[in-house]
Amino acid sequence: MLLAAALLGVAVASGFVWWLIRHDPGPAASAGGQPASTAPATSDNGTDGTSPSPTDPTDPTDPTTPNQVTVGQFTFRPMAPTDVTSDCAGVSYGTVRDWLASNPCQQISRGLYATDIGDAKALVSVIAVTMPSDAKATELKGITDTDGTGNVSDMVRDGTVRLPSAPQVAGGAYASALKDDTVVIVEGSFYGGHSDQALLDQIATAAIGVAKRQG
Numbered sequence: 001m002l003l004a005a006a007l008l009g010v011a012v013a014s015g016f017v018w019w020l021i022r023h024d025p026g027p028a029a030s031a032g033g034q035p036a037s038t039a040p041a042t043s044d045n046g047t048d049g050t051s052p053s054p055t056d057p058t059d060p061t062d063p064t065t066p067n068q069v070t071v072g073q074f075t076f077r078p079m080a081p082t083d084v085t086s087d088c089a090g091v092s093y094g095t096v097r098d099w100l101a102s103n104p105c106q107q108i109s110r111g112l113y114a115t116d117i118g119d120a121k122a123l124v125s126v127i128a129v130t131m132p133s134d135a136k137a138t139e140l141k142g143i144t145d146t147d148g149t150g151n152v153s154d155m156v157r158d159g160t161v162r163l164p165s166a167p168q169v170a171g172g173a174y175a176s177a178l179k180d181d182t183v184v185i186v187e188g189s190f191y192g193g194h195s196d197q198a199l200l201d202q203i204a205t206a207a208i209g210v211a212k213r214q215g
Contacts, residue, residue: 066111071209074202076113076124080161082214083110088129091158094150099143106130106181109214110155112163115203120196122203124188125154125169128211131181141183145176154187167191173204177211184211 068077088105089097111126129152131137143149154169155161172189188204190196 066210066213069113069210069213071206074115074117074206076115076207076210079112079114079123079163080155083155083160084108088152092150092152094148096140096143096150096152099140103131103136103140105140106132108152109211110152110160111210111214112155112161113207113210115207117199117203120194120199121191122188122200123156123163123167123169123191124186124203124207124210125156126207126210126214127152127154127185128214129183129185131183134181137178137181137183141176141178144183144185151187152185165191173197173200175201175204175208177208182211184208 066078066082068075070076083091084107085091086105086107088108089101091108091110092100107128107130109128113124113126115122115124129137129140131140144151151170156163156166156168157170167189169187169189172187175186177184186204186207188200188207190200
């Protein structure tokens with residue numbers, strides 16, 4: 001009798017253990033009854049790791065960006081907002097930078113424009129430097145008009161503006177003008193390696209007239 005009772009107890013215990021094994025709940029489930037998963041890692045800056053799309057450098061709503069300007073046979077379209085600063089030496093290079101560090105200007109405005117004539121397209125930089133006096137403006141023009149003395153940087157040269165396939169205007173056509181206390185400096189070059197120096201000189205000279213429309 002005792003042996004039968006012992007055997008019955010073992011059978012009951014074995015059955016209970018088997019029931020526990022069959023009903024083990026396993027990993028906790030997330031909403032919807034599916035197993036919980038690890039969230040995908042994100043980049044250190046909290047984004048999905050993709051870079052933002054570049055913006056168009058031309059902002060027609062910028063109050064310092066002029067509308068297109070027509071001078072003679074050339075129509076100049078702004079390619080970027082006008083950059084205006086009083087840090088004259090900071091946007092210059094060479095002897096011009098050194099001179100402006102000792103002879104601060106009141107304001108420099110820098111613009112970039114494109115113009116088309118026939119199958120040619122040119123990029124021009126128009127820079128207006130306002131000095132404290134007419135005499136200082138005359139002195140500055142004498143330096144900028146001299147080869148090998150540097151200049152005020154155009155916005156492509158110093159990386160302020162990045163334009164696809166833009167030519168380097170420094171070293172292309174050059175024109176300048178003096179009006180009271182302001183010096184206007186223009187440099188231009190053709191896109192795509194087009195060559196017509198006489199036409200480029202005409203474009204640069206005409207672009208002097210754009211300066212009065214800049215901020």
